[in-house]
Amino acid sequence: MDKYLLPHKAxxxxxxxxxxxxxxxxxxxxxxxxxxxxxxxxxxxxxxVELTVFGVGEAPFGFASSPTRDDYFDVSVKETGLVTExxxxxxxxxxxxVRGPFGNHFPxxxxxxxxxxxxxxxxxxxxxxxxxxxxxxxxxxxEYGRVQMxxxxxxxxxxxxxxxxxxWEKSPDTLVKYTIDEECEGWVHCVGYPHDLLHxxxxxxxxxxxxxxxxxxxxxxxxTDELKSSGIDPSSIVTTLEMKMSCGLGKCxxxxxxSYYVCKDGPVFDLKQMEKMPPEF
Ligand SMILES: Cc1cc2nc3c(=O)[nH]c(=O)nc-3n(C[C@H](O)[C@H](O)[C@H](O)COP(=O)(O)OP(=O)(O)OC[C@H]3O[C@@H](n4cnc5c(N)ncnc54)[C@H](O)[C@@H]3O)c2cc1C
Ligand code: FES
Numbered sequence: 024m025d026k027y028l029l030p031h032k033a034x035x036x037x038x039x040x041x042x043x044x045x046x047x048x049x050x051x052x053x054x055x056x057x058x059x060x061x062x063x064x065x066x067x068x069x070x071x072v073e074l075t076v077f078g079v080g081e082a083p084f085g086f087a088s089s090p091t092r093d094d095y096f097d098v099s100v101k102e103t104g105l106v107t108e109x110x111x112x113x114x115x116x117x118x119x120x121v122r123g124p125f126g127n128h129f130p131x132x133x134x135x136x137x138x139x140x141x142x143x144x145x146x147x148x149x150x151x152x153x154x155x156x157x158x159x160x161x162x163x164x165x166e167y168g169r170v171q172m173x174x175x176x177x178x179x180x181x182x183x184x185x186x187x188x189x190x191w192e193k194s195p196d197t198l199v200k201y202t203i204d205e206e207c208e209g210w211v212h213c214v215g216y217p218h219d220l221l222h223x224x225x226x227x228x229x230x231x232x233x234x235x236x237x238x239x240x241x242x243x244x245x246x247t248d249e250l251k252s253s254g255i256d257p258s259s260i261v262t263t264l265e266m267k268m269s270c271g272l273g274k275c276x277x278x279x280x281x282s283y284y285v286c287k288d289g290p291v292f293d294l295k296q297m298e299k300m301p302p303e304f
């Protein structure tokens with residue numbers, strides 16, 4: 024049997040309640056239990072794992088932490104259905120199954136020396152956090168240019184990773200901006216959709232910039248349209264796609280978009296590739 028079909032036993036080390044709203048998101052810090060498996064488990068920002076809640080089922084989640092923290096990984100999970108609800112009912116110390124890592128990854132080597140812009144919406148910040156933490160890591164920071172972020176949430180209660188933001192803001196040559204959908208009391212940052220704020224809040228005129236965007240499909244479409252109409256090369260705009268999955272290995276055919284298998288050829292695609300996909304994507 025393919026070794027990637029067998030789950031490794033893992034322990035939930037820590038659970039963080041991220042949101043205080045109807046949008047229920049928790050972050051799970053996970054560590055493989057067997058030392059041998061832990062040594063061989065190398066992942067890159069943008070890849071994903073299949074997590075099993077025993078007796079319930081399995082679902083895919085993107086890595087939300089940097090591989091530079093090599094003893095564990097984080098995933099952030101939005102409660103939507105059967106498996107995600109069971110994940111939310113787990114407690115610290117509980118055992119789960121882990122298959123992976125799967126998929127391609129963000130081009131973390133090709134973007135060395137370039138300026139980076141991160142445009143995230145809601146839980147779309149989770150996969151981007153893996154790359155953000157990687158490039159802002161003290162040992163890696165000087166390998167990358169200016170880092171700018173525009174982080175969009177429905178409301179202040181929907182913000183995730185608030186505890187990371189002071190550290191991100193203090194990183195050299197880094198600009199972090201926040202926006203929510205509607206004005207509310209006590210909010211001192213931007214208000215409005217990210218595609219409407221791009222030009223006013225960020226400096227988009229720097230040469231050699233790569234844009235990473237992840238969030239609801241409608242946000243990704245608005246942002247990519249705005250960037251393209253500003254003359255940005257589609258191959259410099261990178262996102263991740265989500266499809267229903269089963270094997271995660273390119274074997275079952277569950278996740279295809281045209282000729283692409285999202286689990287194997289993706290989940291990371293640039294806009295040039297996405298423009299070759301059927302129109303509904
Ligand atoms: C590569 C990849 C990375 C992902 N990363 C994350 C992540 O970091 N955090 C996170 O919270 N979720 C992530 N997802 C989505 C997550 O896998 C689904 O929310 C999960 O499978 C739902 O399982 P469930 O049993 O709780 O829901 P179900 O009971 O199966 O369904 C509940 C609802 O969710 C929808 N749904 C089910 N699976 C998916 C899916 N794969 N994509 C979109 N909608 C789906 C169903 O249509 C239904 O409306 C990712 C998906 C992929 C493919
Ligand atoms: S999930 Fe099986 S082919 Fe992609």
